Amino acid sequence: MAAVFYISSAVAVVATLLTITCRNAIHALLYLIVSLLAVAIDFFVMGAPFVAALELIIYAGAIMVLFIFVVMMLNMGEHAGETALDVFKPRAWAGPSLLALVLLAEIAALVSRQSAPLSGVEISSKQVGVALFGPYVIGVELASLLLTAGLLGAYHLGRKAVTREDEVHGIDTRQSRAVTGDPVVSAGAGRSSHAA
Amino acid sequence: MTASDLVALSPLILLSATALVVMLSIAIRRHHGASATLALLGLAASFASLRWAASVTPRQVTGLLLIDGYTLFYWGVLLALAAAVVLLAYSYLEHQTGHQEEFYCLMLLATAGGLVLVASSHMASLFLGFEILSVSLYALIAYLHLQRLPLEAGVKYLVLAATSSAFLLFGMALLYSETGSMQLATLARFYMGAPNAALGAAGWAGTVLMLTGIGFKLAVVPFHLWTPDVYQGAPLPTTALVATISKGSVFALLLRWFHPAGSLAGTPVWWAFVIMAAASMLAGNLLALRQNNVKRLLAYSSIAHMGYLMVAFVAAGPLAVQAATYYLLAYVITILGAFGIMSVLCSGEEECCELEDYRGLFWQRPVLAAMFSAMLLSLAGIPLTAGFLGKFYVMAAGASSALWLLLFVLVASSTIGLYYYLRVLVVLFSSLPEDHVKVMLPRGRVPAGAGFSLAVLVILLFVFGLYPAPLWDLIRGISAGIG
Numbered sequence: 107m108a109a110v111f112y113i114s115s116a117v118a119v120v121a122t123l124l125t126i127t128c129r130n131a132i133h134a135l136l137y138l139i140v141s142l143l144a145v146a147i148d149f150f151v152m153g154a155p156f157v158a159a160l161e162l163i164i165y166a167g168a169i170m171v172l173f174i175f176v177v178m179m180l181n182m183g184e185h186a187g188e189t190a191l192d193v194f195k196p197r198a199w200a201g202p203s204l205l206a207l208v209l210l211a212e213i214a215a216l217v218s219r220q221s222a223p224l225s226g227v228e229i230s231s232k233q234v235g236v237a238l239f240g241p242y243v244i245g246v247e248l249a250s251l252l253l254t255a256g257l258l259g260a261y262h263l264g265r266k267a268v269t270r271e272d273e274v275h276g277i278d279t280r281q282s283r284a285v286t287g288d289p290v291v292s293a294g295a296g297r298s299s300h301a302a
Numbered sequence: 303m304t305a306s307d308l309v310a311l312s313p314l315i316l317l318s319a320t321a322l323v324v325m326l327s328i329a330i331r332r333h334h335g336a337s338a339t340l341a342l343l344g345l346a347a348s349f350a351s352l353r354w355a356a357s358v359t360p361r362q363v364t365g366l367l368l369i370d371g372y373t374l375f376y377w378g379v380l381l382a383l384a385a386a387v388v389l390l391a392y393s394y395l396e397h398q399t400g401h402q403e404e405f406y407c408l409m410l411l412a413t414a415g416g417l418v419l420v421a422s423s424h425m426a427s428l429f430l431g432f433e434i435l436s437v438s439l440y441a442l443i444a445y446l447h448l449q450r451l452p453l454e455a456g457v458k459y460l461v462l463a464a465t466s467s468a469f470l471l472f473g474m475a476l477l478y479s480e481t482g483s484m485q486l487a488t489l490a491r492f493y494m495g496a497p498n499a500a501l502g503a504a505g506w507a508g509t510v511l512m513l514t515g516i517g518f519k520l521a522v523v524p525f526h527l528w529t530p531d532v533y534q535g536a537p538l539p540t541t542a543l544v545a546t547i548s549k550g551s552v553f554a555l556l557l558r559w560f561h562p563a564g565s566l567a568g569t570p571v572w573w574a575f576v577i578m579a580a581a582s583m584l585a586g587n588l589l590a591l592r593q594n595n596v597k598r599l600l601a602y603s604s605i606a607h608m609g610y611l612m613v614a615f616v617a618a619g620p621l622a623v624q625a626a627t628y629y630l631l632a633y634v635i636t637i638l639g640a641f642g643i644m645s646v647l648c649s650g651e652e653e654c655c656e657l658e659d660y661r662g663l664f665w666q667r668p669v670l671a672a673m674f675s676a677m678l679l680s681l682a683g684i685p686l687t688a689g690f691l692g693k694f695y696v697m698a699a700g701a702s703s704a705l706w707l708l709l710f711v712l713v714a715s716s717t718i719g720l721y722y723y724l725r726v727l728v729v730l731f732s733s734l735p736e737d738h739v740k741v742m743l744p745r746g747r748v749p750a751g752a753g754f755s756l757a758v759l760v761i762l763l764f765v766f767g768l769y770p771a772p773l774w775d776l777i778r779g780i781s782a783g784i785g
Contacts, residue, residue, distance in 0.1 A: 259438065
């Protein structure tokens with residue numbers, strides 16, 4: 107178990123380093139997904155399967171949204187099709203796939219051999235729920251306030267951008283590129299609340 | 303959760319409910335005045351319920367929040383500040399195009415975040431309060447997002463605040479792995495050097511990372527780089543919010559849990575605080591010298607003021623807590639007044655914050671110019687104002703702990719600071735240029751709400767400067783339990 111933990115940690119570190127050094131946004135996103143998967147395996151090995159599942163569900167969803175933003179917003183114009191096709195070149199997927207294969211081998215090893223979690227106890231989803239709605243109930247309520255703030259902010263900052271985009275759409279490339287600043291900001295505001 | 307817990311939390315619950323009510327009222331029908339009125343009523347109800355909450359305090363509510371006299375005092379201050387910001391924002395937003403109503407909603411949420419921060423006794427509530435405040439501020443800073451500067455300021459704040467939150471979170475993780483507890487009281491015991499409680503390398507690293515996150519919010523050197531840009535870019539009511547509620551609540555939290563109480567003196571972390579204090583005082587005042595934009599000038603001066611506050615913070619004993627609280631109160635009143643006057647003066651969509659815009663203001667708007675002068679004199683620490691007494695108490699606290707080097711820096715940098723405050727004053731009272739065409743505010747009345755809040759702030763400024771005894775006794779009462 108300890109070996110699995112350290113290998114997936116190493117994968118997470120390598121993938122994260124590549125995420126922040128990649129110059130192509132789509133390549134970086136692929137590495138980010140691998141990094142999150144590796145962290146999920148870490149959580150699983152530590153004895154927190156529920157958190158591991160959340161990591162997959164929430165972050166996979168968030169990353170997909172980011173993916174769409176990158177493809178649709180940052181590369182407007184004639185290059186959009188090429189960028190989308192870029193994902194299918196080996197240069198884009200070879201690295202992330204290699205790291206993902208390491209993780210897959212780890213999962214295979216985990217499934218084939220049942221063993222106790224590293225921390226000794228396994229935290230079930232029921233225990234998480236009991237903690238959240240017992241001693242941490244105020245925390246849950248506060249998180250809802252946080253989401254409200256994020257939602258309102260994203261609504262306010264994003265709403266005008268749409269109407270303005272309609273006005274200037276197709277008039278001037280430089281102008282429409284300037285407009286794309288707004289959706290990115292609202293995406294950021296929404297994302298940070300999501301991640302929290 | 304018992305009924306008494308809910309009573310103790312009633313100010314926070316009422317405030318959050320108000321934010322939701324304002325949001326729903328926007329969904330039903332948009333009306334600027336109605337939203338502002340609802341926000342004010344909610345703040346008033348929340349303020350009134352402080353008395354009710356006081357009947358069941360001190361009380362620890364579910365491990366996350368600690369409601370005692372100190373908490374309620376700061377809650378009252380934050381709620382009053384928020385009410386003043388609502389009044390000022392109303393007159394400011396009237397001149398702006400686009401939706402105005404969401405501002406109140408976000409502002410109430412930011413205030414709720416501040417309330418949570420002040421009350422938090424657990425890392426989870428600390429972080430949630432921190433984030434509620436930050437996320438509301440992202441949107442509030444970029445509120446006028448069709449203009450270039452607010453948008454730029456919003457993005458800068460988003461990136462930097464998110465990074466600082468990451469630092470804070472990582473620091474918490476390290477401290478938790480070291481101490482095995484997320485209670486701030488347990489953490490404080492480790493700093494106080496209780497028996498069987500010593501921090502290892504990971505614990506100190508976590509402490510430094512947490513201080514990075516907190517230092518960012520307070521904008522002390524070396525985490526101050528965002529301040530001038532955000533202050534300049536944000537709409538004036540938001541700037542006032544950042545300068546008062548955001549900084550005030552974070553400092554209140556720091557003061558309660560991380561006040562060294564003398565036992566830290568001489569340790570590396572204590573030296574880090576001392577260096578941050580000295581660097582903030584010097585850098586803030588020196589950088590403010592050559593600013594020609596009043597907002598940027600006040601931003602740099604706020605860095606210096608946080609440095610003065612840190613002097614009281616590193617001093618030992620109960621006097622230090624009282625001095626820091628008094629200074630903080632004097633500072634937030636003054637800076638809110640200064641930004642309030644600027645927001646009243648800025649009619650139309652354009653803000654006039656260049657120093658030249660204020661040339662000869664006294665001959666056009668004598669009352670507002672006099673108020674602005676009072677605020678600037680208080681910031682400079684001239685006698686008769688609250689700012690002077692605040693600085694006096696900080697000096698007393700520092701002297702009682704024999705922090706001579708820091709006090710020397712304080713005196714020297716305050717003297718430097720005088721120069722740029724007086725520079726603004728000179729501009730205010732100099733004669734109008736011949737070709738003067740730009741009139742700051744069309745002749746007429748200051749909006750009633752904004753005028754009222756400004757009048758109250760000026761009165762408080764002089765009351766706390768001339769007759770501090772009642773406030774001082776109140777602060778002594780609430781800070782008896784801590785520090």
